[in-house]
Amino acid sequence: PTNSFRPDYIMCDFIVNTERKGIFMMHETNEKKPEKPCRACMDFQTWAKRQMEAFSEKEQKKSEQTSNANNIQQSCPLDKDELGSKTWAFLHTMVAYYPDHPNEKQKADVNSFFDTFSKFYPCNICAEDLQKQFKHSPPQTESQEKLSQWLCRIHNEVNKKLGKPEFDCKLVNQRWRDGWLDGSCD
Numbered sequence: 660p661t662n663s664f665r666p667d668y669i670m671c672d673f674i675v676n677t678e679r680k681g682i683f684m685m686h687e688t689n690e691k692k693p694e695k696p697c698r699a700c701m702d703f704q705t706w707a708k709r710q711m712e713a714f715s716e717k718e719q720k721k722s723e724q725t726s727n728a729n730n731i732q733q734s735c736p737l738d739k740d741e742l743g744s745k746t747w748a749f750l751h752t753m754v755a756y757y758p759d760h761p762n763e764k765q766k767a768d769v770n771s772f773f774d775t776f777s778k779f780y781p782c783n784i785c786a787e788d789l790q791k792q793f794k795h796s797p798p799q800t801e802s803q804e805k806l807s808q809w810l811c812r813i814h815n816e817v818n819k820k821l822g823k824p825e826f827d828c829k830l831v832n833q834r835w836r837d838g839w840l841d842g843s844c845d
């Protein structure tokens with residue numbers, strides 16, 4: 660009787676252990692890497708539930724990947740126009756904070772800045788045009804007012820060349836330093 664009982668017991672134990680092990684392994688693998696639910700390994704309800712879980716995990720991963728791709732796209736090298744508008748913002752802002760009464764060293768430094776800038780601006784056609792413009796119309800370094808008006812005119816020359824509307828240079832300090840009179844920047 661013991662012998663006839665034993666194989667059944669072993670058989671039963673084997674099945675229980677295998678099932679437990681199977682479930683345990685599935686839980687373990689589910690946590691690390693979602694596996695395709697095994698239709699033949701479980702009852703239909705469990706299988707359907709796992710299918711749903713696997714599907715929603717896949718969808719979640721897909722949307723995470725899309726949002727990562729968007730973030731990566733926002734961190735791409737600048738093209739000519741992006742570089743242009745960011746550079747104009749920097750130049751106009753720098754000039755907006757130039758002293759009203761600069762000393763000789765400050766005048767020489769800002770002159771040297773624009774000279775070097777026009778040699779290294781990383782858009783070749785733009786840099787060449789700029790060097791020509793600077794020869795014809797060198798930076799007016801006597802005051803913040805003069806320098807910002809000069810830069811505004813330089814920018815307007817580029818605007819004209821590109822068929823863009825000219826900017827009203829009377830408004831340059833509102834645009835780049837003080838904010839609009841209507842308070843919309845406050």
Ligand SMILES: Cc1cc2nc3c(=O)[nH]c(=O)nc-3n(C[C@H](O)[C@H](O)[C@H](O)COP(=O)(O)OP(=O)(O)OC[C@H]3O[C@@H](n4cnc5c(N)ncnc54)[C@H](O)[C@@H]3O)c2cc1C
Nearest residue numbers: 739740743744746747784785788811812814815817826831
């Ligand atoms: C030094 C330099 C030279 C360039 N040369 C060329 C070129 O040769 N060819 C080319 O294709 N592109 C050139 N670009 C790029 C070009 O000028 C624009 O930056 C680009 O086309 C994007 O234009 P945008 O419509 O974003 O406005 P942007 O011209 O970049 O202007 C940005 C903002 O500045 C303000 N603004 C506009 N005009 C003036 C002004 N006169 N004074 C003060 N503020 C103003 C406006 O609020 C505007 O929204 C140059 C850029 C720089 C910085």
